Amino acid sequence: MKAFLSLLTRDLRLAARDGGALGTAFGFFLIVVALMPLGLGPDLNLLSRIAAGILWIALLLAALLSLGRIFETDHDDGTLEVLATGPLPLELVTTAKALAHWISTGIPLALLAPLLGILLNLELKAYPVLIATMLAGTPAVSFLGAIGAALTLKARRGGLLLALVVLPLYVPTLIFGIAAVSAAAGPDGLTASFLILSAISLAAVALGPWAAAAALRIQMQ
Amino acid sequence: MQTITQKLANPTRFMQLSGIVLPWIAGAAAAILCYGLFLVFAVAPIDYQQGETVKIMYIHVPSAWLAMMAYGLVALSSFGLLVFRHPLADVSAKAAVPIGAAFTFLALFTGSLWGKPMWGTYWVWDARLTSVLILFFLYLGLMALRSSLDDESTAAKLTAVLALVGVAILPIIKFSVDWWNTLHQPSTGLTSTIDPSMRIPLLIMALGFTLLFFAMHMKAMRNEVLRRRVKALRLSDIARRDGRTSQPTPAAG
Numbered sequence: 387m388k389a390f391l392s393l394l395t396r397d398l399r400l401a402a403r404d405g406g407a408l409g410t411a412f413g414f415f416l417i418v419v420a421l422m423p424l425g426l427g428p429d430l431n432l433l434s435r436i437a438a439g440i441l442w443i444a445l446l447l448a449a450l451l452s453l454g455r456i457f458e459t460d461h462d463d464g465t466l467e468v469l470a471t472g473p474l475p476l477e478l479v480t481t482a483k484a485l486a487h488w489i490s491t492g493i494p495l496a497l498l499a500p501l502l503g504i505l506l507n508l509e510l511k512a513y514p515v516l517i518a519t520m521l522a523g524t525p526a527v528s529f530l531g532a533i534g535a536a537l538t539l540k541a542r543r544g545g546l547l548l549a550l551v552v553l554p555l556y557v558p559t560l561i562f563g564i565a566a567v568s569a570a571a572g573p574d575g576l577t578a579s580f581l582i583l584s585a586i587s588l589a590a591v592a593l594g595p596w597a598a599a600a601a602l603r604i605q606m607q
Numbered sequence: 608m609q610t611i612t613q614k615l616a617n618p619t620r621f622m623q624l625s626g627i628v629l630p631w632i633a634g635a636a637a638a639i640l641c642y643g644l645f646l647v648f649a650v651a652p653i654d655y656q657q658g659e660t661v662k663i664m665y666i667h668v669p670s671a672w673l674a675m676m677a678y679g680l681v682a683l684s685s686f687g688l689l690v691f692r693h694p695l696a697d698v699s700a701k702a703a704v705p706i707g708a709a710f711t712f713l714a715l716f717t718g719s720l721w722g723k724p725m726w727g728t729y730w731v732w733d734a735r736l737t738s739v740l741i742l743f744f745l746y747l748g749l750m751a752l753r754s755s756l757d758d759e760s761t762a763a764k765l766t767a768v769l770a771l772v773g774v775a776i777l778p779i780i781k782f783s784v785d786w787w788n789t790l791h792q793p794s795t796g797l798t799s800t801i802d803p804s805m806r807i808p809l810l811i812m813a814l815g816f817t818l819l820f821f822a823m824h825m826k827a828m829r830n831e832v833l834r835r836r837v838k839a840l841r842l843s844d845i846a847r848r849d850g851r852t853s854q855p856t857p858a859a860g
Contacts (some may be wrong), residue, residue, distance in 0.1 A: 541755040554744040597772050604764040
């Protein structure tokens with residue numbers, strides 16, 4: 387447990403002090419959202435209707451940009467091999483790294499989303515729902531992303547391949563994330579979609595580290 | 608005492624057996640498909656609402672069924688590779704992926720052509736269509752991941768991990784028409800809701816398509832085994848030649 391926590395704090399500290407990567411993700415998030423009205427036209431009614439969808443897609447793309455970082459830098463300088471031969475099981479190593487990615491990228495992006503919602507004329511009453519669904523959905527983004535990052539660790543053209551591998555896995559998260567936001571405005575309330583979204587996240591947290599660890603083990607033999 | 612799968616997993620025995628079986632499967636597939644197509648175009652009635660376009664069903668339904676079955680086979684082979692480490696399991700997974708992708712594309716394409724006259728649009732974002740499209744992307748991801756890694760055995764195992772992660776899509780596709788209220792009709796289950804005059808040609812086409820799949824899969828597996836043998840022979844040839852040139856010859860010494 388102590389090793390797990392120290393690995394987690396180390397990754398968080400690295401993410402905090404190496405602000406560049408997080409800054410890139412934020413900048414990308416902002417630019418994707420800002421480009422949408424330029425492409426769709428400045429119709430505020432239209433924008434406010436599709437704002438949740440745009441924010442979710444932009445969040446997925448921004449998170450995708452930072453996924454490569456989960457294992458890549460540690461693989462390049464050999465830290466990953468030290469971790470693999472250390473006392474901590476590789477499954478817990480991948481858990482710690484994916485968790486660090488969620489805390490350092492998923493949560494800040496989810497909290498930033500409402501701010502960008504202003505640009506898209508998102509209704510005020512949708513804000514708490516949007517933050518809640520994003521906080522519930524981003525663990526799936528980080529833990530499924532960790533699988534993709536582990537699979538493409540040694541691949542040529544890793545970045546593009548990572549998108550092709552991970553984006554299909556993100557589709558259920560995206561569908562239920564947006565369904566929860568739009569259901570909250572309807573008569574049924576957001577419960578059903580929100581619960582499914584949470585279930586996807588929990589399943590990803592439970593199974594993702596195993597698959598990621600298996601993929602790392604195969605490449606480090 | 609070896610089990611049957613262990614016997615079949617021996618590449619040499621697989622090559623012998625498949626060499627005997629393959630012409631029969633391919634022949635049966637061709638014969639049944641010819642008979643099925645004859646039934647479809649000459650015997651089966653046209654639908655009172657859909658007219659001639661109902662004939663698309665006889666291609667669309669078997670393709671969609673094979674798209675899913677092929678992924679099941681890929682996942683099963685991947686499991687066999689990761690757990691039992693059979694080299695032939697990887698050959699099977701590698702061979703099944705492009706064929707499965709082709710049938711997935713065929714199911715999407717024929718469905719789109721059928722959708723235009725029936726639904727008035729080539730494409731709708733309903734749950735069944737979307738989930739099959741994701742399946743298609745998964746197939747593409749499997750092919751891309753395999754082709755981007757140089758080491759064949761690492762590529763095989765990593766692709767197997769991805770195939771097993773993606774297996775969650777199969778129940779989503781299967782039950783998407785029951786869970787969500789979609790434009791795509793629920794499965795008739797080949798039971799009472801479809802008249803025998805259409806059900807029997809459909810079943811025969813499905814059988815023909817399945818045999819066609821297995822014939823192509825077996826042929827692709829044979830090609831892959833041969834490709835690996837050629838590669839191994841080339842490598843040993845190069846090693847032998849290198850060994851000869853690097854040793855000083857007695858005359859020069």
